[in-house]
Amino acid sequence: MVGLSGGVDSSVAAALLLEQGHEVVGGYMKNWINDEGIKGDCPWEQDVEDAHAVAKHLGIEFRVVDLVDHYRERIVDYLLAGYREGITPNPDVFCNREMKFGVFLDYALSQGFEAVGTGHYARRRELADGSAVVLRGADPNKDQSYFLAMMKPEQVARARFPVGELLKTRVREEARRFGLPTAEKKDSQGICFIGNIKMSDFLTHYVEDDPGEIVDLSGQVLGSHRGLHLFTLGQRKGHGVASPREGMAYVVVRKEPESKRLVVAYEDDKGSGLFSSESVVGSLSWLNGPREGFLEAQPRYRAKSERVRVTAEDEGRVRLQFERPQRALTPGQVCAFYEGGQLLGGGVFEEIH
Secondary structure, three states, X not given: OEEOOOOHHHHHHHHHHHHOOOOOOEEEEEOOOOOOOOOOEXXXXXXXXXXXXXXXHHOOOEEEEEOHHHHHHHHHHHHHHHHHOOOOOOHHHHHHHHHHHHHHHHHHHHOOOOOEEOXXXXXXXXXXXXXXXXEEOOOOOOOOHHHHOOOOHHHHHOEEOHHHHOOHHHHHHHHHHOOOOOOOOOOOOOEOOOEEOOHHHHHHHHOOOOOEEEEOOOOOEEXXXXXXXXXXXXXXXXXXXXXXXXXXXXXXXXXXXXXXXXXXXXXOOOOOOOEEEEEEEEEEEEOOOOOOEEEEEEOOOOOOOEEEEEEEOOOOOEEEEEEEEEEOOOOOOEEEEEEOOEEEEEEEEEEEO
C-alpha cells in the first residue's frame, strides 16, 4: 500500500513500485479537516481528488483511510501539550512513527499488505541478517531521513522509499514519463498533514494567551508578548522588538515559564546561552541497537551533522558533547544520529547545558 498524499513524490513512488512488479494499492491518509475555523488552507479535498486521479491513471485501487481521531490523539494532543509545557515539539518526525508507519501501517498489515511505500527522500537497504537500515536520500538538498529518526526497526522493515534513490529533478521527469496528473503540482508546505496553516495560527486557536514581558539580558523590559508558546529559541523575527543596532536583530535566547519572560539578545552577546556544547537526549529510538562513542548528530532539519560524543546516562538517556558549540539547541526538538550516511536513530532534547 502506498500512502498517496496527492503530491508528486508519492505519486512517483506508486508508479515506480508498480513498474518494479509489485501489486500496489493507493491509500490517502485522511488525518485532518480544518473545520474549526483556523486561519489557513487545508486542501485535503483537492489532495484526495489528485491522489484518486493518480491511482486511476495508474490503474490501481484507491482507498481513503480515515485516521482523523488517531491523528488528534497521537499528534495534535502531543503537539499542544508540548507547547503548553514550554518546549518545542516536532510533529513532522512523530507523524512518521505514529501515523504513516504507525496506524496506517497497522491498517495495511491488517488488510494483507506486506509493506507501506511513501514519497520520502531516504534510502533503505536490507542487510544479510534480514534487518534493514535507512540511508540519507540520494538528493542532498531533499534528504528527509532526519524525519525518520524516531522510527522503530520493525517499521523500517515494512517501509519502502523508492524516490529516495533519485534527485528531485529526476522525480519530476519520472512523473512526466508516467504521465501523472500531479507532475507539475507544487510541493506542499505547512504542518505535517494539515496543510498551509502557520504554526502560530494553529497554536493561537488552541492555546490561550498567557502574556508576559520581553526583556534583554539585563532584565530591561523591551516589550510584551502574548505567550511563550508562540516562540522558539533562536527565533529572529516575529517577536516585535526593534533593534537599535543597524543590521543586527534581537534573537530569542531563553524562555522563563515561571516569570513568563521572553529573553532576547544579540547573536554575539556573551552569556546569552544561545550556543551550547552539551545536552541530554531522551525518548531514544535506535534502529540497530544503542550506540555510544563518537557519532554524527543532526540537531534539526536542514542543519549540518556535527561530530558528537555520546555517553549513556540513567533512564535510557544519553549525554551529548558536541565538538563545536551549537546554536539554539531546543528542548522538545529531535536529534538524529548518523554514522556516515546511515541513520542510526534519534531522540528528543530534554536538557541543554
